[in-house]
Every structure is written in C-alpha cells, then in structure tokens.
Amino acid sequence: MLFNSYSFLFAYLPLTLLGFFSFARVSRLYAAAWLAAASIFFYGWWDIRYVPLLLGSIFFNYLIGYTLTTKARYASEITRKVLLSIGIIGDLLLLGYYKYADFFIQTFNQGFDHQVGLLNIILPLGISFFTFTQIAFLVDTFYGKVSECRFIHYCLFVTYFPHLIAGPVLHHGEMMPQFGKKEIYSPQSINFAVGMTIFFIGLFKKVVLADGIAPYGNSVFNMASRGESLELFQAWGGALAYTLQLYFDFSGYSDMAIGLSRVFGIKLPLNFHSPYKATNIIEFWRRWHMTLSRFLRDYLYIPLGGNRKGPIRRHFNLFITMLLGGFWHGAGWTFVIWGGLHGFYLIINHAWRNFRQSLGQDITQSTFLGRFAAGSLTFLAVVVAWVIFRAQDIDAGWRILYAMAGGNGVSLPAAFTLLLGPLGPQLKNVGVAFTLGGGEQFFMTYAWVGSLLGIAFLLPNTQQLMMHFEPALNFVSDRQASLRWNWRYLVWMPTIMWSIGVAFIAIAGLLSLSHPTEFLYFQF
Amino acid sequence: MLAHHKYLFVLACGIMGGMAAVAGINYHVDPYGIYSLIDGDRPFSKKPAAATKGPMVKAYQLEQTNARTLVLGTSRAEVGFDPLDLVWPQESRPIYNAALPGAGPRTALLYLQHALTSIHPDTIVMGVDFMDFLVAPQAPMRTNSLPSELESRLRTTLDGNPNPYRQQQRLRDIVATIVSLDALLDSIQTIATRDDPFAANLTSRGFNPMKDYIRIARKEGYRAIFLQRDRENIKAYLKRPHSLYLENSTTSPPLDDMKRIVALCKKNNIQLKLVIYPYHARLLEIINATGHWDAFDQWKLALARIAQESEPSLITLWDFSGYTAYTMEPVPNERDVQTQWYWEAGHFKKELGSVVLRKVFSMRHRAEDAGAAIGSVVTLETLPRHLENIRRQRKIYWQRFPSDVAEIRSMVKK
Numbered sequence: 001m002l003f004n005s006y007s008f009l010f011a012y013l014p015l016t017l018l019g020f021f022s023f024a025r026v027s028r029l030y031a032a033a034w035l036a037a038a039s040i041f042f043y044g045w046w047d048i049r050y051v052p053l054l055l056g057s058i059f060f061n062y063l064i065g066y067t068l069t070t071k072a073r074y075a076s077e078i079t080r081k082v083l084l085s086i087g088i089i090g091d092l093l094l095l096g097y098y099k100y101a102d103f104f105i106q107t108f109n110q111g112f113d114h115q116v117g118l119l120n121i122i123l124p125l126g127i128s129f130f131t132f133t134q135i136a137f138l139v140d141t142f143y144g145k146v147s148e149c150r151f152i153h154y155c156l157f158v159t160y161f162p163h164l165i166a167g168p169v170l171h172h173g174e175m176m177p178q179f180g181k182k183e184i185y186s187p188q189s190i191n192f193a194v195g196m197t198i199f200f201i202g203l204f205k206k207v208v209l210a211d212g213i214a215p216y217g218n219s220v221f222n223m224a225s226r227g228e229s230l231e232l233f234q235a236w237g238g239a240l241a242y243t244l245q246l247y248f249d250f251s252g253y254s255d256m257a258i259g260l261s262r263v264f265g266i267k268l269p270l271n272f273h274s275p276y277k278a279t280n281i282i283e284f285w286r287r288w289h290m291t292l293s294r295f296l297r298d299y300l301y302i303p304l305g306g307n308r309k310g311p312i313r314r315h316f317n318l319f320i321t322m323l324l325g326g327f328w329h330g331a332g333w334t335f336v337i338w339g340g341l342h343g344f345y346l347i348i349n350h351a352w353r354n355f356r357q358s359l360g361q362d363i364t365q366s367t368f369l370g371r372f373a374a375g376s377l378t379f380l381a382v383v384v385a386w387v388i389f390r391a392q393d394i395d396a397g398w399r400i401l402y403a404m405a406g407g408n409g410v411s412l413p414a415a416f417t418l419l420l421g422p423l424g425p426q427l428k429n430v431g432v433a434f435t436l437g438g439g440e441q442f443f444m445t446y447a448w449v450g451s452l453l454g455i456a457f458l459l460p461n462t463q464q465l466m467m468h469f470e471p472a473l474n475f476v477s478d479r480q481a482s483l484r485w486n487w488r489y490l491v492w493m494p495t496i497m498w499s500i501g502v503a504f505i506a507i508a509g510l511l512s513l514s515h516p517t518e519f520l521y522f523q524f
Numbered sequence: 525m526l527a528h529h530k531y532l533f534v535l536a537c538g539i540m541g542g543m544a545a546v547a548g549i550n551y552h553v554d555p556y557g558i559y560s561l562i563d564g565d566r567p568f569s570k571k572p573a574a575a576t577k578g579p580m581v582k583a584y585q586l587e588q589t590n591a592r593t594l595v596l597g598t599s600r601a602e603v604g605f606d607p608l609d610l611v612w613p614q615e616s617r618p619i620y621n622a623a624l625p626g627a628g629p630r631t632a633l634l635y636l637q638h639a640l641t642s643i644h645p646d647t648i649v650m651g652v653d654f655m656d657f658l659v660a661p662q663a664p665m666r667t668n669s670l671p672s673e674l675e676s677r678l679r680t681t682l683d684g685n686p687n688p689y690r691q692q693q694r695l696r697d698i699v700a701t702i703v704s705l706d707a708l709l710d711s712i713q714t715i716a717t718r719d720d721p722f723a724a725n726l727t728s729r730g731f732n733p734m735k736d737y738i739r740i741a742r743k744e745g746y747r748a749i750f751l752q753r754d755r756e757n758i759k760a761y762l763k764r765p766h767s768l769y770l771e772n773s774t775t776s777p778p779l780d781d782m783k784r785i786v787a788l789c790k791k792n793n794i795q796l797k798l799v800i801y802p803y804h805a806r807l808l809e810i811i812n813a814t815g816h817w818d819a820f821d822q823w824k825l826a827l828a829r830i831a832q833e834s835e836p837s838l839i840t841l842w843d844f845s846g847y848t849a850y851t852m853e854p855v856p857n858e859r860d861v862q863t864q865w866y867w868e869a870g871h872f873k874k875e876l877g878s879v880v881l882r883k884v885f886s887m888r889h890r891a892e893d894a895g896a897a898i899g900s901v902v903t904l905e906t907l908p909r910h911l912e913n914i915r916r917q918r919k920i921y922w923q924r925f926p927s928d929v930a931e932i933r934s935m936v937k938k
Contacts, residue, residue, distance in 0.1 A: 006699075189528035196535070208705070494531035503538025510539070511546060511705035514696065 001045040003256045004207050004513055012042065013260070016161075017187075020264065024185035031185055032152045035264070039161040043125070050124040053094075058158050060090060061134040062151060065141040069149055080142060087138040095131045098124055103331030126165040128328060130158055132295055137172045139299060148176040160266075162257040166250075166521035168271040168291040174473055175266075184265030193494055194469045195262030197502050201462050202255025203509035210249035211517055213452055216445040217241035217390070224399045225392035231433075232410045235403035237445035242390045243383050244452040246520055247276065250289070253519045255462045258472055269294075270472035274461045276382070279366070279374040281345040282353075284382060290474070296325050315350065319343035329389070334397060338389040345381055415439030465492045547702045555710035556701055557728055558584040572717050573710035574726035575736075578602070578624045579631075580697060582730055583677045586639045591620035594639060595730070596632040596785075597651030599625035600801050600870065604877035605649060607729035611882045616647045621730035628656035629781035630682075631674065636785060638678040640792060647795045649884065650785070654800075654811065657778045657823050658764040661771040733874070737867050745859035746868070753868040754806060758936050761814040768819055768826060779826060786834045795838055797884050798827060802844035802876060802899065804869035805852045805921050809929055812918070813936040821911050828904045836903075842884055843910065844899035847917035850876055851898075852925065 001008045016038040024031035044051040064087040072080055102118050109116055137154075140146050157175045158164075178184065220238020223230060230238070254271035261268045275288035285293045301321040307314040319340070326339015356363050366374075384401065391397030402408070411433035417424045428434070463471050468491060492498055526534070554560055557571040558581055574581045593616040595605045601623035612619055622635050632650060639645070676693040680686060701707050717723035722739040726732050741749060769776050775783075789796040803811075811820050824843060831839040845851075853865045865876040872880075883899050902910050922929050 189532060193528040193531045193535075196532070494526045494528050496526065496534060499526070499531050499534035500538055503535050503542055506535070506539050507542040507546065508705060510543065511703060511708060514700040514704040514706070 001042050002518065003253070003260070004203060004509075004517075006513055009510075009513075012038075017263065021185070021187050028182065028185050029150075029152055032156050032179055035161075036152060036156040036159050039156070039159040039164060042161040043159065043164055046125055047122075053124055053127075054130065054159070057091070057094060057130060057134065058155055061087060061138060061158075062154050065138055065146070065154075066149065068138075068141045069144075069146060084138055084142045088135055091131050091135050091138075095127060097121070098127055100331045129167050129169060130164065132169050132299075133158060133172070136295060136299055140173065146172065146176075148172075148180060153179045160261070162261040163268060166253055166257075166519055167289075168254060168257065168269050169295045170269065170291070171294075174269060178266050181265075188265060190469070191262050191265050194466060194471065195259045195264075197259070197492060197498075198262060198462055198466060198471060199256050199259030200502055200506040200509060201465070202252045202257075202259055204505040205248045205252030205255060206509075206519070207252075207512035207517075208505075208508050209452060209455070210245050210247075210252055210520075211512065211515075213241050213248070213448040214245050214517075216441075216448055217245050219441075220400070221390055221392065221396065224396040227395075227399075229408050230400060230403040231408050232403060232406050233412065233442065235400045235408075237442070237449060239383050239387050239400060239404060240449045240453070241445060243276075243386050244449065244456065246386065246390075247272075247456060248452065249520045251461075253521060258462075262471070267470070267473050270463055270475050272461070273463065274456070276379055276456045277375065278378055279371050280378055281342065281349045281381065284378055285342075285346070292325070292328075296321050300324060311354075315347045318346050318350070322346060333394055334388050334391055337394065337397075338385050341385045341388065345385075409433060411435050413439035413442050416442075460490055465490060467491055468493070543703060546708050550702050550704075550707045550711050553711040553714050555707060555714045556581050557726060558701065568714045568718055570714070570718065570720075570723050570725045571727075572713055572724040572736075575724040575732055578726065578730075578732075579674050580677065580701075581726060582622050582624060582635065583638060584697075585728065585730060586620065586622055586635065587642050587679075589618070589620045589643060589729075591618050591643060591729075592616055592645050593619040593647040593649065594636070594643075594645045595619065595621040595623050595649050595651075596627075596636060597623040597649075597799075598627050598653045598656070599623070599732075600653065600872065601649075601651035601799075602730070603732045603734045603867070604651070604801075604872045604874060605881060606731050606733070606874040606877060607727075608731070609874065609878050609881060611878050611885065613885050616885075619729065623651065623730070628653075629778045629785060633781045633785050633788075634675055634678055634680075634682060636788060637680045637684060640788070641679045644792070645794055647797070648789060649797045649799060649881070651799045651801050652782075652827065654816075654820055654823055655760065655764060657768055657776065657826075658816070658819065659767060659770065659776045659778065660765040661767045661769070731874075734867060734871075741862070741867075742860075746856050746861070746863050747859075750806065750855045750866075750868045753870055754810065754932065755935060757807060757810050757870060758814065758932075761810055761816060762936070764814075764816070766816060766819055768822055779830070782827070783830055783834075786830055786839055790835045790838055793838070796840070798831065798839065798841045799880065799884065799899075800824065800827070800841070800843045800845045802848075802851050802872055802880060804866050804872070805847055805925070806855070806928055806932060807869035808845065808847070808851070808918070809921075809932045810869070810936070813933050824902065824911065825904070825907055828902055828907050832904050840901050841903070842880075842899050843902045844880055844883075846899070846914045847921045848898045850879065852921060854925075855928070 001012055003009075016035070019034045019038065020031050023034045040051060040054070043054060064083055068080060068083055072083055098121055101121060105116050105118055108114060137146065153176050154172075156179055157170065157172055160170070160175070163170055217238050220230065220234055221242065223234075224238075251272040258268045258270075269291050271289060271291050273287040273290065275284055278284035278287050301317055304317040304320060305313055306317060309317075320343075322343030323336060323339045326335045326337070326342070329335045329338070353363055384404075387400050387404070388394070388397040391400065409431065412420075412427070412435075414434045416439065417434060420427065424434075463475050467475075551559060553568050555568075555571060556574045556577055571581075591607075593607075593612065595601050595607070602621060602625060605621060605623070607619035607621050622639060624631055624635070627635075629652070636648070673693075675681065676687070676689045677697060678687055679690060722735050724732075724734075724736040737749075768779070786796060788794075811817055824841075828841050831841045850865050853863060856863060864873070866872050879898060900906075900910070
C-alpha cells in the first residue's frame with residue numbers, strides 16, 4: 001500500500017487508528033498487537049507471498065536475541081559469538097539471496113564467459129531495511145544493551161508500517177521504550193495536529209514536487225540509456241531534475257512516515273535535514289538519509305576500526321563503508337561506483353581539514369563567500385554522483401557526465417532567438433547552436449529546477465518549521481535556523497493562518513493522488 | 525493560537541471545502557468536454573486540454589452521441605474530417621469523429637465495438653494508415669490478460685465480451701477529471717484561453733480543428749513544420765520492418781483486426797468506406813526512399829482483398845494516395861505564405877478532407893473511373909492498373925519537384 005493512495009488515506013489509516021485506540025482501552029498489549037497485525041497487512045497488500053519471509057525473519061532474529069538475553073546470557077564468550085554470527089550470517093544470506101544472487105550470477109557470467117541461468121528473483125519490499133534494523137538489534141543484544149524484549153513490541157518495532165518499506169532505519173533502543181509508554185495508547189489532539197501537518201507537507205513534497213519534476217529527469221536518463229547524444233543544457237537539466245526529484249521524493253516519504261507515526265504518538269528519528277545546504281561532504285552525510293549514515297557508522301565503520309587505527313586505516317574504513325553503503329542501495333555497478341565516489345569525496349574532505357588544521361587555521365570559522373563556494377562545490381560533487389546513481393548503466397551515466405562537461409557542445413531551442421535579442425548572434429559566434437523544437441521542454445525543465453532549488457536552498461525544512469513541537473527524535477534546533485530573522489514567522493503554530501495554509505497544500509496533495517507513483521526508495 | 529483540536533477542525537473544514545470548490549469548478553468548466561456534449565451548452569466551448577486526451581474523451585463522448593456516421597482512423601482522420609462539414613449527405617448526419625492519434629486498426633476495432641453497444645450507425649468512414657500495417661515477421665502474438673488503460677474504460681473487451689474493469693476505470697476517470705490537480709490546471713487553462721482564436725480544441729463531435737497549428741505556422745512558417753515532421757516520419761519509417769505478414773503466414777495482427785472491423789460492419793449492415801489517406805507527395809517520397817514502396821502496393825492489394833472477400837456492396841476501398849494537384853501542393857518557402865491543403869506532409873487540412881468526402885459520397889462503387897483527379901474506388905481488378913498509374917505519376921513528380929525529392933532523399937541518407 002502506498003501512503004499516497006486513496007485506499008491508504010481513506011480506509012487503512014482511519015481503520016488502523018480506530019482499532020489501535022479502541023483496543024488500547026482494553027489492553028495496551030492488544031493495541032500493540034493490532035498495530036503489528038495491521039502493519040503486516042500493509043506489507044502483504046503488495047505481495048502476500050513475502051509475508052512469511054518477513055515473519056520468518058522476525059522469528060529467527062527474535063529467537064537468537066531472546067536466547068542471547070536469557071539462556072545464553074552467562075554462556076561463554078565463544079558460544080555467544082557463535083550465536084551472534086549465526087544470526088548475522090543468516091540475515092546477510094537472506095539479503096544476499098534476494099537482492100544480490102542474480103547480480104553475482106551475471107557478473108560471473110560476464111567474467112568467465114559462462115551462461116548460468118538467472119534466478120529472476122523479485123526483491124521483497126523493505127528487505128534491506130528490516131535486515132539492517134534486526135542486525136543492529138542482534139549486535140546490541142550481544143553487548144547487553146537491550147533491556148525491553150517483549151515479542152509483540154519487537155514484532156511491532158520491525159513491522160511498524162510507517163517505516164517498514166523505506167525507513168527511516170530505526171534503532172530498537174529508541175523505539176521499543178516508546179511502545180511501553182502509556183501516553184501513546186490514548187489519542188492526543190496535539191499529536192494529530194503535529195502529525196497530520198508533517199504528513200501533509202511530506203505528501204506535498206512527494207506528489208506535487210517530486211512527481212512533478214520527475215518526467216524532466218526521466219526523459220534525459222532514458223535518452224542516455226538509448227544511446228542518444230545529449231547537449232550541455234539537456235544533460236544538466238536532467239541531472240538537476242533527478243537530484244531534486246530524489247530529495248523531495250525521499251524526504252517527502254520520510255516526512256510522511258514521521259507524521260503518520262506521530263499521530264500514533266510515536267516519534268521517529270529524523271532522516272533529512274536540508275542535505276543540499278551542506279557546505280562539505282561530511283556534513284552532507286550528516287544531513288542526508290541520516291538514519292542510514294548512523295547505522296553504517298555504528299555497525300560497520302566503527303567495528304571495522306573507525307578512526308582508532310591510524311589515518312590510513314581510517315580512510316580505508318571510510319571508503320569500504322561508503323562502498324558497501326552504495327552496494328546496499330542496489331545490486332549494480334553504478335551503485336558501487338556511487339558509493340566509492342562518495343568514499344573518495346569523504347577522504348578528500350578529511351584530508352583538506354587536516355591540511356587546514358596543520359596550517360593552524362580554525363576550521364569552525366568561515367566567511368559567507370567561503371561557505372557559498374564550499375556549498376556550491378559540495379552540491380556539484382553530489383549532483384555528479386547522483387548521475388551515476390540514477391543511470392541505467394555506467395555507459396549511460398558517463399554519456400550524461402560527458403555532455404554536462406560540454407563534450408557534445410551547447411545548443412538552445414530556436415524559439416529563444418527572439419527572447420535573446422541581440423545576444424543571440426553573439427552566442428552563435430561562440431559556438432552555441434540553435435535547434436528546432438524542444439523550447440517548451442527546455443523552459444519547463446529549468447522552471448521546475450529553479451523553483452525546487454529555491455525551496456531546497458532558501459526555505460526552512462519540515463523539522464525547522466515544526467521546531468517548537470519536537471517533530472523528530474534526534475532533532476536539534478540548530479542555531480543558524482533560529483537566527484534567521486525571516487524564518488521566525490514561518491515556524492508552525494496551531495493558528496488559523498497555518499490551518500488554512502496547510503489545508504491548501506493538503507488539497508494540492510490530495511488532488512494529485514489520481515496517478516499514484518511509487519517512492520524511489522522502495523527499490524533499494 | 526488555537527487549541528489543537530480546533531486547529532484540526534479548521535484544517536478538516538478547509539480541506540473539505542477546498543476539495544468541494546475544486547470539484548465544482550472542474551465540473552462546471554469541464555476541461556475535457558465529457559460532462560456536457562452540446563457545444564452550445566458548453567459554458568467553455570473550446571477544450572484545449574481535451575485535444576491530447578482523445579482516448580478518454582472519445583470513449584465517453586461515444587456513449588452520449590446519436591451519430592449515424594462514424595469516422596474512424598488516426599490523427600489524419602481526426603484533424604481532416606470535420607463532422608460539421610457541409611458536404612456530408614443529409615441522410616448520414618449527425619456525424620461523430622472517433623478517430624484517435626496513433627490509432628491502428630486494433631484501437632479502431634475496440635472503439636467501434638464500444639460504439640456499437642449504444643449506437644447504430646449506417647455509415648463508417650475509416651482512414652487507414654500504411655505504417656500501422658508494417659509488422660516484424662516474428663512479431664509475438666499479443667497475449668491479452670489485463671486490458672491496457674486505453675481498453676479499460678470501454679464497454680467491451682477485445683473479444684467482444686463485457687469489460688469487467690470498466691466501473692473501476694470510470695471511477696478513476698471521474699476522480700481524474702473532477703478532483704485532480706491536473707484537471708484544475710486544465711480548467712484554468714480552459715478559462716484563460718476562452719477568447720484565444722488559436723487555442724487547441726477537441727469539439728463535442730470529436731474533431732480537432734488544429735487551430736493551435738496556425739499560430740505555430742505563423743511563427744515558424746510552414747516549411748519549418750514540414751521539415752520537422754518529415755524528419756520524424758523518416759525516423760519512424762526507417763525503424764519500421766518492411767513486412768506486411770508474419771512469417772509463414774498470409775496475415776498479421778493489424779490485417780486480422782481489419783478483417784474483424786469489416787466483419788462487424790457486415791454483421792450490422794453498415795456501409796464501410798475505407799480511405800487510404802491523401803498523403804502529401806513528400807510523404808510518398810519518404811515511403812519510397814525508405815524502401816517501403818513495394819510493401820505499400822502490396823498493402824493496398826491486401827486491403828482490396830479483405831474488402832472484396834467480405835461484402836463488396838457494403839465495403840469500398842478508396843485510394844487517395846496518388847499524385848494530384850492536391851497532394852503535390854508546393855511547400856511555401858516564405859514564412860507568411862499559407863498552404864491551402866496541408867498542415868504538413870502527414871496531415872491534411874479539413875479543406876482537403878472536404879474534397880475527399882465529396883468524392884466518397886458523390887458516387888457509389890463506380891470502380892471504372894480509376895485514375896480520376898483525386899482518389900478512386902479500387903478493387904482487386906482495377907488495382908494493378910491503378911498502381912501502375914501511380915508509379916507513372918511518381919516519375920512526373922520527380923521531374924517537377926527535383927529539389928523536394930533530393931531534400932527528402934538526403935535526409936533519409938543522414
């Protein structure tokens with residue numbers, strides 16, 4: 001079921017809420033069980049065949065976790081490690097089989113000129129996410145960090161419908177205690193008001209903004225995958241359109257998840273914090289898909305040795321973490337390259353910091369111009385990486401990057417000659433070609449790109465708007481945001497003006513539901 | 525500051541009121557022209573947004589029309605045959621134009637079946653397009669489990685049974701035309717272009733007058749439009765296979781669909797006038813230069829066979845694809861010179877459509893006058909001579925318009 005569908009909004013959500021709060025009057029455990037059952041129904045709506053897989057994975061991990069906390073609690077270190085390894089390997093095998101088997105067969109076939117038949121496995125939705133959350137649970141159980149261990153709460157933590165399909169990547173430590181709180185079991189108007197407001201903002205971001213700009217990116221990436229040659233403005237238009245589509249799609253989804261969960265009184269962790277406003281790549285990864293970054297840091301980078309084993313190992317660990325993070329997004333070389341590219345960016349970023357520090361500079365100080373230059377460079381690096389990330393294959397990605405670098409020349413739609421006036425002939429002199437047709441496409445692409453860049457760079461994000469109502473778990477109201485004088489008037493309060501404003505964006509969102517489209521992160 | 529429950533109350537009222545207002549606007553403006561069928565009754569009679577939504581609009585318009593004559597075919601028929609043209613004989617009115625852009629015989633068949641559930645036309649004028657009949661010899665037979673979006677709103681499925689998905693699609697269409705942002709934007713556009721003489725339109729009789737093309741032609745000149753569309757046509761023809769039939773077979777899916785259309789007409793006692801479009805000579809040259817001419821001739825023979833094998837008194841095949849003063853209309857080089865007959869080589873204006881219709885309705889089955897000025901009835905007997913004639917005229921065209929021919933050929937080579 002999609003958050004952006006009528007069946008979800010007008011049937012599933014009201015019934016689930018009604019059932020939850022009704023059961024809660026009888027027993028909190030019943031209410032939690034209802035919510036878990038409703039979440040499994042939500043999952044089974046796509047493909048009932050994968051429900052046993054999800055349940056099997058939950059039972060398996062719970063069993064191992066339970067054994068680690070009870071029977072094997074005081075067993076020898078080796079026994080406990082064996083148990084943990086069985087759990088992690090089991091999880092990774094499941095993920096490996098469903099997500100990567102065909103990729104490895106294909107790579108093997110290409111490498112050794114063999115013809116091993118593909119398995120044609122359909123990726124079960126959300127498997128990347130529920131595998132990760134459960135690995136984290138096992139590891140923490142091993143280290144004795146898990147206190148709350150009721151099966152219903154565990155089951156609800158994994159299946160909880162707002163996050164099940166595409167995150168945020170939840171941590172049991174922040175979720176299970178919330179299920180034990182008694183306040184969440186009675187409806188609170190403040191949670192409904194804050195939750196629905198966040199949800200409608202997210203819906204707007206997804207169905208109006210992301211779906212609106214999507215065709216302009218898709219057409220360019222499709223052309224590239226067909227081998228057609230692109231010129232500079234086309235390639236940039238497509239790359240920027242996708243950059244913005246992905247952000248508004250995924251952050252819209254995250255907002256919707258956070259908002260929906262808040263209606264149930266449960267706070268989810270923040271997943272996006274205006275990532276494109278980052279002034280360096282390190283900061284970008286603290287603002288983009290934050291819960292995944294957190295997971296990779298705690299369960300991959302730090303166990304690899306983190307920064308404790310000298311600068312060379314540190315860079316190596318960083319690179320491996322990003323490479324695997326890329327591979328997590330999908331079984332394909334484009335994702336590996338994307339991850340590697342970001343690993344490389346991060347290494348440069350750290351090296352640059354060290355260099356500046358070695359010169360005795362204070363890296364916490366910056367000028368506006370410096371921040372602007374650094375922000376532009378960061379954004380450029382991110383866009384370049386997204387091109388590879390989105391492209392059908394490496395060739396197509398390269399074709400777009402080549403065109404973005406001006407390799408195929410520059411051309412403008414002939415319809416602009418009149419608009420440009422005397423500038424037109426001058427542009428011609430410097431080699432700009434004028435081609436028939438495509439004027440509308442050009443205009444629309446850049447109108448969308450311009451407007452969404454404006455929103456992404458100049459406006460406060462959802463969390464900042466809701467800053468007085470603790471919208472998300474790890475939200476820290478940042479100093480810069482509260483200092484901006486023009487944002488002060490934009491901060492959400494339950495007022496008439498806000499209810500009318502939110503009604504407008506809700507209407508725009510609801511009016512755009514007639515062609516529901518999937519969220520991009522469902523495929524990862 | 526409001527209490528949170530009051531905030532929620534205002535929000536809910538705002539959303540419901542806003543949605544109701546949008547629904548009201550969209551229903552009243554009716555940007556696709558599916559809720560009120562008579563042009564005079566339509567508060568906003570021009571429907572720019574409907575022009576690109578033919579498959580949906582016409583499915584619903586067909587359910588409300590009382591037409592006695594139907595036009596079927598591709599975009600050439602949609603923009604070429606005006607149901608309000610005075611040349612239509614009195615007894616065949618009213619006319620509804622159910623032709624759809626890009627509609628091959630499969631779509632025509634589907635829409636005809638759909639139409640026949642509610643009306644009983646006595647005449648059908650159907651334009652047929654050569655390109656739709658070119659198939660790859662190994663073309664896989666279409667296995668049809670779920671209907672395409674196009675079929676899903678029609679009353680009958682491809683095999684003629686009631687369509688079980690129709691109610692679902694109807695509901696979706698109502699949502700998409702009443703409570704959607706696209707419909708609201710289209711309503712706003714409809715209101716804004718109300719007085720624009722060059723606004724796009726799809727009339728309540730299914731005709732697309734192409735007024736928007738006039739503006740483009742004024743801005744860019746007819747030559748630019750011809751050239752751009754020539755390029756697209758060349759691209760399309762170069763991609764097409766050269767075969768009319770499947771491997772080891774004397775038929776193909778489009779020819780089978782054609783046979784079913786003919787059979788349906790016979791069963792319902794409908795006069796079917798199959799019209800091979802008056803392609804502009806430049807398009808004929810594209811067919812020639814891309815190596816499709818032999819198949820072009822074979823195609824006409826195949827159509828003639830289908831017509832003849834069925835019910836010659838009901839089914840007539842007209843060929844307008846020769847070289848005549850109309851089809852050889854020169855392409856003006858000057859930006860401010862108008863063409864009389866063609867928008868571009870693939871699409872003729874309703875003025876030429878009028879000439880075609882006059883011919884089609886002025887005489888019945890006089891096969892003997894093959895070779896007349898424009899178009900003639902062709903049969904298996906007259907075709908060989910007729911095709912020979914056209915090849916002869918082609919040579920004359922090559923001599924009279926050497927630069928056009930050279931231009932086309934060089935574009936094909938590129």
